[in-house]
Amino acid sequence: MIRFAFLIIFICSAAWAVEPDEVLTNVEHETRARAISKNLRCLVCRNENIDSSNAGIAKDLRILVRDRIKEGDSNEEVIEFITDRYGEYVLLNPKMSFQNLLLWISGPLFLLLGGLISWRYAKHKGQDSTKELSEDEKTRLKEIMDD
Secondary structure (H helix, E strand, O other), rough: OHHHHHHHHHHHHHHOOOOOOHHHHHHHHHHHHHHHHHHHEEEOOOEEEEOOOHHHHHHHHHHHHHHHHHHHOOOOHHHHHHHHHHHHHHEEEOOOOOOHHHHHHHHHHHHHHHHHHHHHHHHOOOOOOOOOOOOHHHHHHHHHHHH
């Protein structure tokens, strides 16, 4: 029974995020605002969109999105306005760019490089590194040992 109560509370928690005073009267504008808000990250919560977050900054961002829509901005203009202010971190799905590609590729690349270095180190460590003495060295060593 307690699990069921927690399940209901968990499911309904997203509905509590957008407060009634934030909802736009124009249904089309509200639909656009919700679509934009679902693609923007809450700056306080990790990997939660501002539409379902209860954080204060998420509320401010939701109001900002709705204000920009009321002013007549397109979806792209609203997203550009917010990313100009908060950076690309605010996007849940960042744009494809050289920096992002470099970040995504560098992890596996360094892992592969570390594996290659470890493999070469283990391969050379197992080899016997002693060399055979030359004839001059053998005679010199024999002279020293005889003394």
